[in-house]
Amino acid sequence: MSNNTPEHAPLGVLIIGAGFAGLGLAMRLRQQGSDDFLILEKAAEAGGTWRDNHYPGAACDVPSHLYSFSFEPKTDWSRRFAPQAEIFAYVQQCVAKYDLQPRIRCNSEVAEAWFDEPAALWRVQTRDGARFSARALVSACGQLNRPAYPALPGIEGFAGEAFHSARWRHDVDLRGKRVAVIGTGASAIQFVPQIVPQVAQLILFQRSAAYVLPKPDRAYSRFELTLMQRWPWTQKLDRALQYLYHEARGVAFFILPGLMKLYRGSFLRHLRRQIADPALRERLTPDYPLGCKRILISNDYYPALAQPQVAVVDTAIRAVGAHGVITADGREHPADVLIYGTGFTASDFLAPMHIRGLGGVELNQAWQEGAEAYKGISVNGFPNLFLLYGPNTNLGHNSIIYMLESQYPYVLAGLQQLQQGVRYLDVRAPVQRAWNRQVQHDIQHSVWEQGCSSWYKNAAGKHTNNWSGFTFSYRQHTRQPDWSDYDLVR
Secondary structure, three states: OOOOOOEOOOEEEEEEOOOHHHHHHHHHHHHOOOOOEEEEOOOOOOOOHHHHOOOOOOEOOOOOOOOOOOOOOOOOOOEOOOEHHHHHHHHHHHHHHOOOHHHEEOOOOEEEEEEEOOOOEEEEEEOOOOEEEEEEEEEOOOOOOOEOOOOOOOHHHOOOEEEEHHHOOOOOOOOOOEEEEEOOOOOHHHHHHHHOOOOOEEEEEOOOOOOEEOOOOOEOOHHHHHHHHHOHHHHHHHHHHHHHHHHHOHHHHHOOHHHHHHHHHHHHHHHHHHOOOHHHHHHOOOOOOOOOOOOEEOOOHHHHHOOOOEEEEOOOEEEEEOOEEEEOOOOEEEOOEEEEOOOEOOOOOOOOOEEEOHHHOEHHHHOOOOOOOEOOOEOOOOOOEEEOOOOOOEOOOOOHHHHHHHHHHHHHHHHHHHHOOOOEEEEOHHHHHHHHHHHHHHHOOOHHHOOOOOOOEOOOOOEOOEOOOOHHHHHHHHOOOOHHHEEEEO
16 A cells, blocks of 8 residues: 555444445444444445436335335335335435434545454555555445446447446437347336337347336325324334235245246236237246246336337347447347446455455455355454445345344444454354355255356356345344354454
């Protein structure tokens, strides 16, 4: 590190990222009366994925009551599934209510962090050269923050406008344009129906068809909103019922994957109702089991694809030319605008930061075989480093907010140890190995191992993203750290 920048006085904890994960932990610290923390945020304001993904139609696919903090309930969501602007506003309300703004340093992307063993401090440097140190480092970067761009020959030579859905260009007028959309993931199924009415032509390039089920969304009635505001316990009850409904689906994900066949029947009915053309219907029918990739929900995606100005192309893309997309059969599909709905580099946790632990070991080196962490939180050889929404804590069946709220008490207990005379705590290698072995073993029997490739796995096929069981069992695991799992250096 360069030595010309003065270093800020050591903090108790440094949090990387001001999305749901980092802000929730900061709110918990505030509730404990702590002020000894700082959040480093790479963007110009807090908000994480809900700040970045402001494409047309962006909304959550988890019900709003479940996709908000239990300790900071909101009784006035406008719909069962909140739109992006409303979730972003909720995040900003949390920042204001807990007076977090003074503890967030925006436009501060972390370049590198290393553990200074003699001082038992994490040293951190941002891209603008600022330097910080802290007893503990918390990564709250999330799994879906770095857009994945398709590696296609000639893509830089495209003459028109091109952008990723997570970097939506509202200044690009799509009216009357020929638009090529690459990818059919969770974002594409939301923005495609919104832009179809504006464009002259939309060509959707799909590598594999997605399972899209009906979205049980509607606006909350005035009566319901009044009820929840007057008796907040009714909102808590609704949240609990939604939690139980979503949790029950876990049975089909990782206990009896055969149950997914029942869900597949309702998918086929939904597809039949919305797509009349049998040829198109066949191309929109996935060739892998339901749930193996992320299940999507939408009521307007299929009707949009049935419009006369929309074409679905499932031939592989060979290259991108100056004026269109060339498929493997040699056809050129003319386009004025290119939109990537190609998701995120989900398995590259903490990239592109350089993190070095004991003995100067790089985190990427420790994770050569794929990311892993004890309980998704601690990594051997990286003392006093805590991950939120780390490896194997993503879900296919319930709300990530519940997982984060399970992790907070665990992390806070670790921070408490550091205030009580422990210099550093490092999870023991055999403990981490045994945990990861069990997680990988459990996943082998899940629907995610039914023969498809997805963002849940890395290139080598290791499951780095998903939790292998029920969320209440994860909460049980994280209720209280067992300090015999760690080397405590006093």
